[in-house]
Amino acid sequence: MDKQAAEPQERRIDHFFSFPGARADRWRELHAAAREWEQGRGDATQMRALLEGIEAYEGFFAYPGGQLLASLRQRIDAGQAGAAATLAQRLSESILTRSYKSDAEDWDSGEILSDPPPGLNTPTLSRDQHHRPYFEMLVVAPGAVSRGRNIIEQMRRLRRSEDAFTYEAVPVGSFEDAIIAIILNPAIAAVTIYEGFAHDSTAPVPVLRDFLASAKLDAAHIAGDDLPLSLADALKRIRPELDIYLLSDRHVERLAGDLRASSVRRVLYSVEELLELHLCVLEGIDDRFRTPFFDNLKKYAMRPISTFHALPIARGKSVFKSDWIRDMGEFYGLNIFLAESSATTGGLDSLLEPTGNIKLAQEMAARAFGADHVFFVTNGTSTSNKMVHQALVAPGDIVLLDRNCHKSHHYGLVLAGGQPLYIDAFPMTEYSMYGAVPLSAIKQALLELKAEGRLDRAKMVDLTNCTFDGHIYNTRRVMEECLAIKPDLIFLWDEAWFGFARWSPFLRPRTAMGAADAISAWMRDPASVEAYEAQQKELGKKPSIEKLLETRLIPDPRQIRLRVYQTNSTHKSMSALRQGSMLLVRDVDFASVEAQFHEAVFTHASTSPNQQLIASLDVARRQMELEGYGLVANAIEIALDIRKEVNAHPIISKYFRVLGVPEMIPAKYRSAGFVDFLTPGADWEDQVRSMHEDEFCLDPTRMTLVCGTAGFDGTQFKKLMADDYDIQFNKTSRNSVLLQSNINNTRSDVANLIRVLLEISRKIETDLAKGGENAAATFAARVKSLMTDVPDLPNFSHFHEAYRWDAGKTTPEGDMRSAFYSAYYAEGCEYLPLDSPDVDTRLKSGPEMISANFVIPYPPGFPIMVPGQVISKETIDFMRKLDVKEIHGFERAKGLKLIRPDHAKDHIRK
Structure with missing residues (x-):
């Protein structure tokens, strides 16, 4: 119970970075507690405490809504453990699977509640709405807590069979609650604002208030101002993709002409028929849902077209009628061929000179x-x-x-x-x-x-x-x-x-x-x-x-x-x-x-x-305008979860770690004082302040995983993970790999990564235990070579004077184009093997070695030489210490490609 008592502080509703997963976790906890109670190992007190924690933020979501939450509370208060467990399981599964967006039965408590609480009406979602995209609309109105049910029912009655989308209303009664709602609830795609609402939330939200004060959106800064327009502006600053509608009983014509109303899509007279609002909301969503080129491409693919242009694969006849390449058609499907054309007419438009749907x-x-x-x-x-x-x-x-x-x-x-x-x-x-x-x-x-x-x-x-x-x-x-x-x-x-x-x-x-x-x-x-x-x-x-x-x-x-x-x-x-x-x-x-x-x-x-x-x-x-906010929030949370699980694991952390902000960004570039995402006590406000003030910040979705402490160089570890475990990375360094979370990742991906890292870590420990002192010494030497004996990184030296004919005295710019094309003349170039003594001689006594091309080792992936650059000792030392196989612009058999000094002097004379 002590842990549970601490949870409201740890999981306060304005701790936004950890919220998406925290909501699902809390519902799972409630479901697990309900099953424990049903089996006689728990009690209603624990269930009631967990439900109170959930109710603190569920008002910012349309589902499960007040009716189902009241039904669950009634079962708990009535001591109906079995009924409570059944409903808790259904609500938890519906939230996790998001089935409530398409299944009307998820909203119905009638099959398990014979005597529903008075005043609660079962929502009516027709079966033909299953295929319709679902979203939620925030309604900011005075007295929303008491009028919430009426507001929801009022909006539901506006639904028509012709509607392309379906939505539920989420009523809140204050400025601060509206901000919390659009941050916590990614399903909100539209906002309707009535006049007369309050500024302050009744919930404890100190982090949010600090943020609003720093952004001059707190009550002190906007007192006496137009609160609805201030809210519209604030919502747009946080989520610019939202459609915002303002319902007023004032002079709406004058309000619509206010320059501050630029954040509002439509101003409506609040006493008029709400069907107009409903149609505006659907039109706004449709405006983002439309994909002009993709829609036309789908129509094009359905037309019976005869092609007399230079693209035989169009329409797929050459593929599906073939005895030899039909498998390609079976693999990709017919539509990809029907949607091909070399013509730019017929509704497809031209990418070079777009005038239509492109x-x-x-x-x-x-x-x-x-x-x-x-x-x-x-x-x-x-x-x-x-x-x-x-x-x-x-x-x-x-x-x-x-x-x-x-x-x-x-x-x-x-x-x-x-x-x-x-x-x-x-x-x-x-x-x-x-x-x-x-x-x-x-x-x-x-x-x-x-x-x-x-x-x-x-x-x-x-x-x-x-x-x-x-x-x-x-x-x-x-x-x-x-x-x-x-x-x-x-x-x-x-x-x-x-x-x-x-x-x-x-x-x-x-x-x-x-x-x-x-x-x-x-x-x-x-x-x-x-x-x-x-x-x-x-x-x-x-x-x-x-x-x-x-x-x-x-x-x-x-x-x-x-x-x-x-x-x-x-x-x-x-x-x-x-x-x-x-x-x-x-x-x-x-x-x-x-x-x-x-x-x-x-x-x-x-x-x-x-x-x-x-x-x-x-x-x-289209996707990012309609659901990008939630997808990106999930990607950030997954990245923070990976950081936490890797760096805190008792075994994995011995051999692997994700570099924190202090290791990636020197303190002198972090004036706001932000330390790291995982620093105890760090919260959303710290990160927001850092984002506004610090010279450099770290993208939380990009994680540098150090593998050199496990005895792997980056390339070796990348290959191991891809070949043996089907986990793919992109970029490597000498002793690390880069992990990137994105909108495609799930928590299952995180679990698989942690499982694999634990398996590799245990294998290292087993091999060290079996190998004794010799194995430990070999392992330590390998780690030292990767983590300590690293080559210094070479800075750019300078361009040769031949390619600085109009450059300044103190600035290092150069005419790289001339140097690049100088290398096109074989007689003007020479090669020197990297390990040749001549290289060291020329570094000491000249003549200067002038790079004829770009030399780019992978990793690290940046050009350590560019055309016309004078090659320095630091660059040669770095290249000699590199143990990577892939170096673009460098052939080991021939050596460094150089512009002959006399050829460069000819350029000066010219």
Whole structure:
């Protein structure tokens, strides 16, 4: 009982990160307790205490609702152990399986309750609604606690057989309860707000109140303001996908014209017929449910079409009539062939020049992701990145670039002729990986360019957010401080792994589009000009670079040209087919570059794009708008569960561990004081504060699992898990593997992972016990080689002077394009074996060794050499210590490919 007494504090309803699984766990606990009681090993007191804990938050969900909860309480109070156990089992199973969304019987207590409590009516869900998508609508109204049943019944009576969707109402009576409801309940897809509700919740929610105060949404900040409009704004800031309806008995015409009502989809006169509200709600859901391209593709597949174009596989005749490849048709099914065509007419539209359903699908994606424009890309985010470079970067433009970014950025600059100014990220040498680029390094580069009078050449800042290993930038701060130095900088944020973050209120502010939205709002606030002018007065006329580096710079909102581009690999974190990518644009000057942007699309996009990829991008947008919030919340919870189970397990933790925030991000980049997700006492407020204030945060869904302490290098462990246990990872380092939870994972996946790690750990212990001292010594030596004897990570050295013909004195940019194409002439290149004494001689006495190409070892996966770079001793030492088999751009038999020094000098003379 002591443990149970502590649970309300441990599982308070505003401890949001752990809630999705906690709700299911509590229902399982209640069911288990009911069975114990039924079998004579428990009592009604325990059942009553568990039910009280459940009732504290079930008011934020439509199911099981007040009627079924009252029925369960009546059985407990009446001492009906068997009836209580039966109902508890049904409710628990229905919540776990979500069968209540389609099965009317789940809502009915009549078959086990002969005498229902007075005043409770059985809900009526018709059988023909089983196939209809289900959602819930939050109703914020005064007196919702006492009027809740009437509100629910009132909305149910509006249902019609023609409705495409079915929904249940969730009534709450206060501002704070409305916020809690949309955070806890992912099934809420629409909100109806009446006037006259209170601000404060009757539940103890200190964490929520701290958050509302920090966001200026507490009672003190909005007292005297229009509470319904303030609530609508707050709900949209947390879950922008929600449709919000406002019912008022005031001058609705005037209210609808209020600029603050932009968060409201429709304003209705509350005394009028509610059928209009019902139809508006269904229309709003349908607006998100529609998938213009996918819908047309399905219709196209049903038409009897004769094809006289260059795609024999279309319609599937060449497959299903074949004696030799019919198995491919049987494997994939007929629809994939019926939905193929090389034509762009007949309702399918053209990806290169969309004017119909693809154009509409892209506009809907722009709305969903908070962009002005979205381009669908069917050959991966590598292509998306190259499109941006080609469209916006001209030969000679300087691009500030993370040296460790994806190779598509480097190749994009080769193609565009832009000059990379490489900036190194902070190293994590122990784990053979880099973090992210400190803001001070970016500012230093810009300020040095300015000091040399060359800031006009700086065109773009190009960064990866989040990094492969989960480091998330403070995107707003980076852009604001850079814009304070150069107001028209373009930003390219490669969010290949982070597209899902749009659907998390905790992560969204750190996305490119989320930060751009916040900066836009700040620019419109008159206080922004005051803040800028106050800082300028404090800095003085000619502040030193040192002073500017230590100051959190405020840009001039009157001068900013906000130009933000975001690429995301939709297929990496959403339900899109492989290579499905989106390019998001939030650029106030896009009209001036739109023509060249389309030229970049023509250059890089295929003239024969895959129809199924386009359709999957369309469908991925639909899913995320309608259920992305809950899916992402589940992915975060699963990741936190993995961290906890691995690091706390008495056996597994001896050999494996998931790195925490302190190991991934140095303390100097965490000014908010956040330590880790698993720190005792850490809660939602700590993480939210960190997300707003810290220079870097860690994506909770990305977990670095150290395997070197178990004697495995990353590549070896990845192969073991895939070959022997059917568990797949993506990225490895010398002594770790990367685990990534996503919207596809379940708690069963977690259980399987823990089972396998325990099996491997036990095998290690058994082998060590059998092998005696020799085995222990061998194991210790292996661990030492992986965890201690690690090579230092080489920073970027510099470009050879031959490729710095117009560079500044202090900044390290170079003409990588010329170096790249210099390597096309065999007579201008040479090879040196990596272990040749000549390498060491040239490092000491010259001539300098100039890389002729990109050299990218996997792992760690970043280019340790780029064309035109002078190869340093640190780079050679790193390569010699590498024990990986895959190094792109390096042939062991030939050695390092170098540009001959005399050939480089010819370039200088030219």
